[in-house]
Amino acid sequence: xxxxxxxxxxxxxxxxxxxxxxxxxxxxxxxxxxxxxxxxxxxxxxxxxxxxxxxxxxxxxxxxxxxxxxxxxxxxxxxxxxxxxxxxxxxxxxxxxxxxxxxxxxxxxxxxxxxxxxxxxxxxxxxxxxxxxxxxxxxxxxxxxxxxxxxxxxxxxxxxxxxxxxxxxxxxxxxxxxxxxxxxxxxxxxxxxxxxxxxxxxxxxxxxxxxxxxxxxxxxxxxxxxxxxxxxxxxxxxxxxxxxxxxxxxxxxxxxxxxxxxxxxxxxxxxxxxxxxxxxxxxxxxxxxxxxxxxxxxxxxxxxxxxxxxxxxxxxxxx
Amino acid sequence: xxxxxxxxxxxxxxxxxxxxxxxxxxxxxxxxxxxxxxxxxxxxxxxxxxxxxxxxxxxxxxxxxxxxxxxxxxxxxxxxxxxxxxxxxxxxxxxxxxxxxxxxxxxxxxxxxxxxxxxxxxxxxxxxxxxxxxxxxxxxxxxxxxxxxxxxxxxxxxxxxxxxxxxxxxxxxxxxxxxxxxxxxxxxxxxxxxxxxxxxx
Numbered sequence: 001x002x003x004x005x006x007x008x009x010x011x012x013x014x015x016x017x018x019x020x021x022x023x024x025x026x027x028x029x030x031x032x033x034x035x036x037x038x039x040x041x042x043x044x045x046x047x048x049x050x051x052x053x054x055x056x057x058x059x060x061x062x063x064x065x066x067x068x069x070x071x072x073x074x075x076x077x078x079x080x081x082x083x084x085x086x087x088x089x090x091x092x093x094x095x096x097x098x099x100x101x102x103x104x105x106x107x108x109x110x111x112x113x114x115x116x117x118x119x120x121x122x123x124x125x126x127x128x129x130x131x132x133x134x135x136x137x138x139x140x141x142x143x144x145x146x147x148x149x150x151x152x153x154x155x156x157x158x159x160x161x162x163x164x165x166x167x168x169x170x171x172x173x174x175x176x177x178x179x180x181x182x183x184x185x186x187x188x189x190x191x192x193x194x195x196x197x198x199x200x201x202x203x204x205x206x207x208x209x210x211x212x213x214x215x216x217x218x219x220x221x222x223x224x225x226x227x228x229x230x231x232x233x234x235x236x237x238x239x240x241x242x243x244x245x246x247x248x249x250x251x252x253x254x255x256x257x258x259x260x261x262x263x264x265x266x267x268x269x270x271x272x273x274x275x276x277x278x279x280x281x282x283x284x285x286x287x288x289x290x291x292x293x294x295x296x297x298x299x300x301x302x303x304x305x306x307x308x309x310x311x312x313x314x315x316x317x318x319x
Numbered sequence: 320x321x322x323x324x325x326x327x328x329x330x331x332x333x334x335x336x337x338x339x340x341x342x343x344x345x346x347x348x349x350x351x352x353x354x355x356x357x358x359x360x361x362x363x364x365x366x367x368x369x370x371x372x373x374x375x376x377x378x379x380x381x382x383x384x385x386x387x388x389x390x391x392x393x394x395x396x397x398x399x400x401x402x403x404x405x406x407x408x409x410x411x412x413x414x415x416x417x418x419x420x421x422x423x424x425x426x427x428x429x430x431x432x433x434x435x436x437x438x439x440x441x442x443x444x445x446x447x448x449x450x451x452x453x454x455x456x457x458x459x460x461x462x463x464x465x466x467x468x469x470x471x472x473x474x475x476x477x478x479x480x481x482x483x484x485x486x487x488x489x490x491x492x493x494x495x496x497x498x499x500x501x502x503x504x505x506x507x508x509x510x511x512x513x514x515x516x517x518x519x520x
Binding site: 115121 | 446483
């Protein structure tokens with residue numbers, strides 16, 4: 001295909017969120033804005049000859065890129081290992097790294113973040129990949145040079161000249177009030193899958209509280225993980241969907257999967273201690289009764305997520 | 320004076336307030352009057368372009384004149400470079416330096432023959448890799464379904480177009496390798512458990 005022959009060069013700035021990714025690429029005659037939902041990509045093309053303006057506004061932003069999340073997870077794990085295994089220097093160093101990471105992210109989010117927008121005669125589009133000032137400045141310099149090669153540059157004092165002989169685009173619109181921004185798209189109501197996930201969470205939390213049902217815990221976490229996956233796939237198929245539902249789905253998978261892993265690990269360690277030198281495997285219906293802290297974390301997490309999900313679903317329905 | 324009086328207004332990204340001419344003209348950062356945020360604006364000559372306006376009377380076909388395929392009453396101004404149909408000023412679409420008719424353009428987009436107009440692609444390589452890797456942090460027994468599914472997706476969509484900006488198939492290769500490793504591990508586990516059961520009986 002012809003487009004496959006186009007060579008693109010990436011501009012500075014790249015958003016790598018948990019779900020959303022975005023980047024900007026320079027083509028021969030156009031700027032390509034790529035925004036992705038991990039498993040698909042959407043493209044917008046802005047031809048250099050059509051770009052009227054690029055605006056960068058300094059503003060606080062709470063973007064959490066995946067590399068930072070990974071760094072925090074690694075630092076947290078080493079911190080826990082350091083304190084559990086009494087390797088104090090490791091625990092302290094990791095805790096310091098965590099604090100530095102958090103402070104850096106806070107300062108940068110508040111002081112060095114921005115929003116960037118590109119304007120053509122018929123559209124305005126946000127450029128989500130440019131969310132830090134330094135990368136926005138670099139990208140703007142490169143983009144300005146490339147657009148300048150196609151359009152040339154505005155003369156010194158062009159604004160005064162235009163004001164004197166208004167032959168510009170909106171000369172005929174003088175005095176008209178600017179059009180109000182478009183209203184946000186209507187939000188969708190909760191899907192049956194989302195509701196099933198919230199119900200599964202509530203049932204999971206309740207199952208562990210009732211001794212008669214605690215034997216089904218393994219089944220419950222498998223169902224919860226499957227419901228989480230189903231919600232994510234469904235949301236992706238719908239093209240975005242509700243952000244709250246996606247967050248609840250991911251947290252559910254992390255909670256159920258994480259607790260399941262810890263439970264398996266602890267029981268394996270207990271078996272090794274009980275039968276040293278002998279490797280045994282068993283798939284048993286757990287009930288977390290031997291790990292009360294973990295049990296309450298799981299129950300609390302499930303109920304919190306169920307309440308948060310139900311709240312977001314009800315709020316959306318009211319709208 | 321406000322910029323919107325002489326050309327399309329340029330607005331602050333944060334508060335949507337219209338920016339004054341000083342903010343647009345300066346090369347340095349300016350302050351948005353709406354939210355007091357620092358704003359950097361780069362305006363380009365296209366901002367002064369007047370959009371082409373076509374008056375219906377001007378393109379009315381006269382006696383004996385060639386007419387548009389889609390509008391028989393209008394003068395033909397060009398012919399489609401793909402199908403050769405005559406086109407009036409309204410139907411003529413300039414694309415890649417040629418004139419196209421709306422039919423050829425829309426069928427080209429639908430059949431994905433004009434890749435420069437493609438605005439969405441599924442990333443099957445990332446899907447295959449995701450199917451193999453996602454069960455690991457969440458619930459590893461799902462790899463027994465995920466591994467064969469990943470191999471299927473990788474083989475089925477091996478030749479499907481990848482991302483427009485990234486063209487290597489390394490993710491497909493990684494997905495297949497990881498999936499094969501997972502299947503090998505499952506096979507070993509099953510064989511081990513069967514052998515254990517046989518030894519006990």
